[in-house]
Amino acid sequence: MSLITVAYAQWPEGLTPDSPQWQQIAEQVRAAGADLLITNEMPFGPWLAEHATFDAQAAQHSVALHESALDALARLDVPAVLSSRPLLADGRLINEAFVLDATGYRFVHQKHFFPEEPGFHEQTWFTTVEQGFDVIEVGKLKLGVLLCTELMFNERARHYGRDGADLIAVPRASGTDYRYWDCAASMAAIVSGAYVISANRTGQAAQGQRFGGHGMAYSPAGQPLAVAAKADDHALLQVVRIDLEQARRQKYEYPCYLQNVD
Template sequence: MITNEMPFGFWQPTRQMFSLERAREWADLHERGLEALSKLAVRAVISSRPILLGTKLVNEAFALVDGRYQVLHHKQYFPAENGWQEEAWFESQRMGFDVAEIGGIKVGVLLCTELMFSEKARWLGTLGADLIAVPRATGADHRMWRTAAAMAAIVSGAYVVSSNRQGQQDAASPRFGGGGIIVDCEGVEFGMTSSRDRAIAIELDQPLSAAAKGRYPVYVRQPIQTRC
């Protein structure tokens, strides 16, 4: 199961001014929320949460596998605009984009904005990712996100599954648009959640994902970088 980005409580980074008090409350709420997630009737949950480290938050992607906590990734690309002032609220203390084995599946994570950088999806594909999980908190315009999800699958040969926040908490916050997306390892959109279909399940075909690693453009080697 994949949730949206930092799913508990109000979305806090709506303004550029960082609030240590609100950050601490948000982090504590997600700490308590781990128990609720661990009780869901699924073997594994992939999500993210804010953790207060020093004077800023980190956005940590994690997996709960049979109730056991596993760190997956720290978000490293932060928007800085009205409603999403994440650059002022967050930093990263765990660099890199890696793949972890979860329930026998090789999983990589791109947190929200990171999906827009297809070279990261391509890198996860070279590490053998069967699945790229994309928790996100985005608005009602799904056009870019559907395109980015398809492109991530095309360049990686991995399935891409994304879940999004929905609704608006107050007048100062953005209106989150829902619309969870599943794209198969060939870049074909399998489905999208809506108010009628709140969850979508797919059977991940690992042999198909492995075969996709040998098709165009996944197999194309990247040139060695040289100084000009």
């Protein structure tokens, strides 16, 4: 059977795993019956990069909160969860994508590209320790991860396609202008021949940065499958079914059959 059910989130700013809203989220995830859940980028607690100055105490708190939330994610009734979390390194944070499944915690990727602008002072807060963009296997699925801004770099999506990815997962924390994200997701699918599914944060951070929701799913041919409701509609989860055979066939279609030409 080549069909995989994927749920992708748009969870709110400031979420904690001991809140009533988390209980609602857990119920929705269990009801979805998904094989894989993709969360938004660093889904717990406040968005630190809204602040223009690095705060070591706030960074440590975010690390501890995400560490404690691993148990809550593992207790969701879903075979695999793909998310990201902050970890301390070299006096700053790293943003590490990971999978939780039957084998436990698995490292996937660390974010490489960081914007530096109002609301997103990520160069101030983050660094990269582990280099590389590698495809991993999660059950029958081969996937790669592009964390938020990394979606804007088509060469990385093409690389994943050349390595056989069926799906590119894109946890993100982005604003309310969707134009770049829709275009980038569609192009990432086209150049990779893989499904592209992105989950985004919602709500408003302490200093006013607004997150726009608008989770997305695109077919290996770059066609939209589904778009989650806008942030103000309070939709916390979207579900799509993907066909692994379609992703594998698309590798032999234009432009993916040119993958060996550099």
